[in-house]
Amino acid sequence: MSEKRGDAGANFISNRFGGIVIAILFGASLAGWIATELVPPDFPDRTGFFREAWGGAAVKIVTVLHLHDPFHSYWYRFALALFFAVLLLCIVSRWRQLSLRSWRVSLPAASGDLGAKRLSFELSWRLLESGDRGARDPVVHFAERYGRAESIEPDALRGYFSRIAALFRKRGYRVVFREGAEGIAFAASSGRFRSPGTMLFHMGLLVITIGGVIGSYAGWRETVFVKEGSAVPFPRDSSLTLRVDNFDIVTTERQEIRSFVSTVSIADARGNAVAFGNVEVNHPMKVGGSRIYQSEFTIDENVFAWARVDYSLREQGTRGSLDLSPGEPVAIGDSTIAVTALRFIPDFRTGPEGAFSASAFPANPALEIEVASGGDTERGWLFLYHKDFSKRFNAPVDLVLTRCEPVYYTGLEVSANPGAGVLLAGFAAASLGLLLMYACNPRIVKGFARPDAIVVAAGEHRWKASFEREFADLREAIRKEIGQGGGQS
Secondary structure, eight states, rough: HHHHHHHHHHTTSSSHHHHHHHHHHHHHHHHHHHHHHOOOOGGGHHHHHHHHHHHHHHHHHEEEHHHGGGGGGGGHHHHHHHHHHHHHHHHHSSSSHHHHTTTTOOOSOGGGGGSSSSSSEEEHHHHHHHGGGGGTTHHHHHHHTTTOOOOOOHHHHHHHHHHHHHHHHHHHHHHEEEEEEEEEEEEEETTTTTHHHHHHHHHHHHHHHHHHHHHHHHHHHEEEEEEEOOEETTTTTTOOOOOEEEEEEEEOSSOOEEEEEEEEEETTTTTTTEEEEEEEEBBBETTTTTEEEEEEEEEEEEEEEEEEEEETTTTTEEEEEEOOOOOOEOOOTSSSOEEEEEEESSSSEETTTEEESSSSSSSSOOOEEEEEEEEEEEEEEEEOOOGGGOOOSEEEEEEEEEEEEEEEEEEEEEEEEEEEHHHHHHHHHHHHHHHHHHOOEEEEEEEEEEEEEEEEEEESSSHHHHHOOOOHHHHHHHHHHHHHHHHHH
16 A cells, blocks of 8 residues: 555656646646637626627536636636646655755765776876876886886875866866875866756746745736726725726727727725826736736727717708717708717627627727608618718718717726735746756766876766867866976975
């Protein structure tokens, strides 16, 4: 039973299961992002509309899975909590390997262990002392070849080693050593902050996950639609009131929407202003622990603020314009003809059940009017962009819609994320850890300075080609360092 538990625990923190959990979290995040693009955040307030448009089954799926706010759903919280648990256990069980692998360097036990390394060399002090003459001196050459190396005194050995250690330090290595019966065992290491960087990176990921868990469980977001000049209770805080004083749609020269801006004021229960400012896309407004984002806007179908219609009397040739208010008849000059604006549709479409709006965007604005003349009345549609399709009335007047001001509702998303500060701290730690991981090049060189020779071998390295060149340079630098001083210590 204990073995099975051990195997289960090992599998839970294995690299394979970790990859599966990362894939689960990535898939959940991707699904959440897609859901936010497909399902409006005001879905709970317009369930009836979406039931008619999408059907009861789709509405039930969205409701059960909480797709209108997926990052606060139970399935996303489960993926986040699972990732946190696996990451925490991996760090706890492997913290020594993660943080100390390149920090602590062990000394070689015996010089014989170093000669078996692929990258290694052994040079006698006789050969090193001879410098450039060693290659031309038959005595030195054959003594080195047949192993008749001469030993040096302990003080001379320490002197040579101190010069070799200084050479390593000049190249950025940290040198540790220990004297023993066989000689001086040493290890030179560089880039030792890579492992602490790896640990810091994993800790940063853990902190980010903690911030995500806090935000998912304790955070919230709500979307409110407010008409210009109106006020609504502040979400999650009934003591405050959110008022939209002005709403502007910024357009380009081609009348394409570039941005939209809401001028918002927050007042307390006594009517005192708590906060005031503009809320624009990507420029939120902060109120205490909450933030107000400009999310979207919509147009109230069937309602408009005012409209302007140009008229031309066919018999008299008189021309002019009328400013119409909803439901109020306006007479045309001295004639007996009166025009009344009835209904506005921002994106006109027609179907079996009559006219309807395909969207809240004013893509095809149309105004329904009623013309009364000589006791007869008739209704028809005037189109702002497609004037040729406008109704031609029997009354002796031609009407053209030139302006129609809809009733805009700005969509403001109010949200709070108590884990935002934790997230930022995690991102900072993970970024610093990542910088240390890739900026540090861990390299370890081990050796033995014996009375008769020095043995040096490559320990660990990251990039094979560059380290082989560096190792060859180290060999040449040691040869020159000892050869330049001759037999002096």
